[in-house]
Amino acid sequence: MSDMTARHLPDRLQSPAARLLQSWELLLLGLAIAIFIANSLASPYFLNAWNLSDATFNFTEKAMIAFAMALLIIAGEIDLSVAAIIALVSTAMGAAAAAGAGTPLLVLIGLGTGLACGAFNGLLVTRLGLPSIVVTIGTMSLFRGVSFIILGDGAYRSYPPEFAYFGQGYVGWVISFEFVLFGLCALAYYVLLHRTNFGRSVFAIGNNATAAQFSGIRVGRVKFMLFLLTGLMSGVAAICLTSRLGSTRPSIASGWELEVVTMVVLGGVSILGGSGSIPGVVIAAFVMGLVTFGLGLLNVPGIVMSIFIGLMLISVIAVPRLWRMWRG
Amino acid sequence: MKFTRRLFGSAAMAAALIAGNAATAQDDPVRIALVVKALGIGFFEAAAKGAEEAAAELGNVEVIYTGPTDTTAEGQIEVINSLIAQQVDAIAVSANDTDALVPALKKAMQRGITVISWDSGVATEGRELHLNPSSNPLIGNMIIKLAADELPEGGQVAVLSATTTSTNQNIWIEEMTKVLGDYNGIEVVGTVYGDDLADKSYREATGLMQTYPELDAIIAPTSVGIVAAARAVEDAGKVGQVNVTGLGLPSEMAGAIESGASKSFAIWNPIDLGYSAAYLAYQLATDAAEATPGAEIPMGRMGALTLDENTEGAMADPFVYDASNIDAFKDIF
Numbered sequence: 322m323s324d325m326t327a328r329h330l331p332d333r334l335q336s337p338a339a340r341l342l343q344s345w346e347l348l349l350l351g352l353a354i355a356i357f358i359a360n361s362l363a364s365p366y367f368l369n370a371w372n373l374s375d376a377t378f379n380f381t382e383k384a385m386i387a388f389a390m391a392l393l394i395i396a397g398e399i400d401l402s403v404a405a406i407i408a409l410v411s412t413a414m415g416a417a418a419a420a421g422a423g424t425p426l427l428v429l430i431g432l433g434t435g436l437a438c439g440a441f442n443g444l445l446v447t448r449l450g451l452p453s454i455v456v457t458i459g460t461m462s463l464f465r466g467v468s469f470i471i472l473g474d475g476a477y478r479s480y481p482p483e484f485a486y487f488g489q490g491y492v493g494w495v496i497s498f499e500f501v502l503f504g505l506c507a508l509a510y511y512v513l514l515h516r517t518n519f520g521r522s523v524f525a526i527g528n529n530a531t532a533a534q535f536s537g538i539r540v541g542r543v544k545f546m547l548f549l550l551t552g553l554m555s556g557v558a559a560i561c562l563t564s565r566l567g568s569t570r571p572s573i574a575s576g577w578e579l580e581v582v583t584m585v586v587l588g589g590v591s592i593l594g595g596s597g598s599i600p601g602v603v604i605a606a607f608v609m610g611l612v613t614f615g616l617g618l619l620n621v622p623g624i625v626m627s628i629f630i631g632l633m634l635i636s637v638i639a640v641p642r643l644w645r646m647w648r649g
Numbered sequence: 650m651k652f653t654r655r656l657f658g659s660a661a662m663a664a665a666l667i668a669g670n671a672a673t674a675q676d677d678p679v680r681i682a683l684v685v686k687a688l689g690i691g692f693f694e695a696a697a698k699g700a701e702e703a704a705a706e707l708g709n710v711e712v713i714y715t716g717p718t719d720t721t722a723e724g725q726i727e728v729i730n731s732l733i734a735q736q737v738d739a740i741a742v743s744a745n746d747t748d749a750l751v752p753a754l755k756k757a758m759q760r761g762i763t764v765i766s767w768d769s770g771v772a773t774e775g776r777e778l779h780l781n782p783s784s785n786p787l788i789g790n791m792i793i794k795l796a797a798d799e800l801p802e803g804g805q806v807a808v809l810s811a812t813t814t815s816t817n818q819n820i821w822i823e824e825m826t827k828v829l830g831d832y833n834g835i836e837v838v839g840t841v842y843g844d845d846l847a848d849k850s851y852r853e854a855t856g857l858m859q860t861y862p863e864l865d866a867i868i869a870p871t872s873v874g875i876v877a878a879a880r881a882v883e884d885a886g887k888v889g890q891v892n893v894t895g896l897g898l899p900s901e902m903a904g905a906i907e908s909g910a911s912k913s914f915a916i917w918n919p920i921d922l923g924y925s926a927a928y929l930a931y932q933l934a935t936d937a938a939e940a941t942p943g944a945e946i947p948m949g950r951m952g953a954l955t956l957d958e959n960t961e962g963a964m965a966d967p968f969v970y971d972a973s974n975i976d977a978f979k980d981i982f
Contacts, residue, residue, distance in 0.1 A: 622718075
């Protein structure tokens with residue numbers, strides 16, 4: 322900060338304030354606020370507590386997976402099987418419910434199946450050294466395939482009434498259980514990534530796995546933990562989604578893996594690994610939720626929405642690079 | 650301050666809506682959302698056309714034609730949530746999933762929105778009524794009628810079905826057999842199964858013509874079988890001798906109608922279906938009718954819908970397609 326010395330070696334490249342002003346999160350927050358205002362002006366139905374509460378269901382489940390996925394992508398890996406894990410978890414819970422299992426047991430089975438799927442992915446990647454994109458494209462077909470074999474064109478629908486709370490319950494007024502869970506997960510992942518040694522090692526691995534290994538970080542173990550977490554969060558999302566739908570079909574959550582990855586990348590996580598933040602992902606979740614809900618209120622056809630999300634993703638990735646090219 | 654006021658204002662409005670839908674003012678149009686399995690499907694575009702027709706007839710009705718990009722339940726739920734938010738008066742849905750939509754549709758009903766399903770139904774607790782395009786007895790009667798109408802002197806007909814275990818086809822053939830006595834001189838000489846495979850259906854149809862040289866008609870109550878049978882008749886040079894009829898899609902059957910291998914066939918008319926769905930939704934949303942078992946609810950030019958104990962009803966006879974109207978429908982579905 323000081324200009325007194327002859328050879329100036331700044332301990333920071335920019336002041337914290339300047340860094341914040343140029344940060345991805347602030348840009349994204351600005352976008353979120355702009356979308357919020359645009360939505361309020363475009364539709365008379367937007368600014369309504371219940372409607373906004375309903376709108377959160379468009380992103381809470383995906384966002385919960387996105388937090389774990391963010392860590393995985395920062396560490397230089399990816400899990401494309403998350404939606405298929407949802408299908409398998411939901412099928413396992415459906416089968417248990419059909420056999421008469423109660424709600425606590427269903428939750429345990431859901432979390433357990435999610436963890437098992439995550440462990441399977443993690444072992445293949447860390448023990449056999451296979452690239453995660455290939456492994457999880459494989460398990461994507463595998464997990465959903467098992468679900469299709471078990472259910473075929475049938476459905477499980479005999480969930481106990483209390484089970485509906487996770488996806489349809491409200492903690493108070495318009496605050497849904499899912500939204501609270503989303504908030505708690507955001508907080509937990511914020512602390513994990515930005516305030517613990519584990520989080521530091523995730524960044525280290527993403528920047529240079531070999532260097533991280535030589536600095537004493539157990540790279541394989543950390544990566545395995547990250548796959549476990551992603552499996553676990555897919556299990557949590559599966560519980561919420563199954564509870565919200567009240568039934569299970571093998572096609573449940575199809576295509577979600579790409580929406581989750583979109584959310585993570587939109588949140589400023591580098592797809593090449595090494596950088597990113599949880600607040601960014603949280604804001605990106607809101608941006609995606611607000612955009613789809615706002616366009617939905619105007620009855621914009623879904624395909625136009627996909628185009629909009631696609632353009633938004635490309636522009637938020639391209640704009641900073643263009644900015645740097647222009648300045649440099 | 651202003652924000653909170655708006656919030657409370659909206660909440661009060663929502664409360665008023667929950668209290669009773671009857672508050673729909675005369676000036677506000679009745680907004681009926683036609684939710685389809687996915688956008689960009691000809692069948693549903695045609696249904697939307699029918700709904701617009703009903704809207705024009707009823708007056709003061711706004712049709713919102715919407716649906717997800719692909720045929721998923723999750724996509725439809727997002728659409729339904731946004732319709733609940735818009736406080737539409739009615740939702741008429743062709744469901745991607747019988748069960749998964751129920752919680753979302755229940756919520757819609759709790760907030761005073763009329764919910765009906767059409768074409769592809771939802772479980773009873775998720776809707777007020779379900780509109781079937783037709784019914785098994787009507788279909789069974791129609792397929793034999795189409796064959797008999799071309800055979801005033803009577804004749805031999807054979808059935809080319811899907812598989813031996815196809816539930817729908819078996820029920821329709823059973824219903825057809827029940828009313829066979831109404832058609833004088835019509836004899837069903839045999840039933841064969843093409844397994845809904847084009848090549849097997851073709852071989853079975855060819856076999857029928859060889860086994861029964863006097864055969865006058867082939868009835869195929871399956872969209873795969875009817876096309877294959879028509880091609881078999883064309884290839885055997887028996888156009889004008891053997892008439893192929895049954896259930897098929899206009900886009901696939903246009904060639905057979907043109908060649909004369911098929912004089913006519915039947916399937917539901919999506920325009921009528923959309924028309925009836927919108928008409929029924931309007932009747933319920935304006936409290937002009939109530940969806941109770943046994944109720945008869947008017948649906949304009951399509952007559953009235955009689956509800957059974959599951960509050961389901963059948964719209965009409967399957968619609969007949971022939972040389973006079975095939976061109977108008979072959980581009981639709």
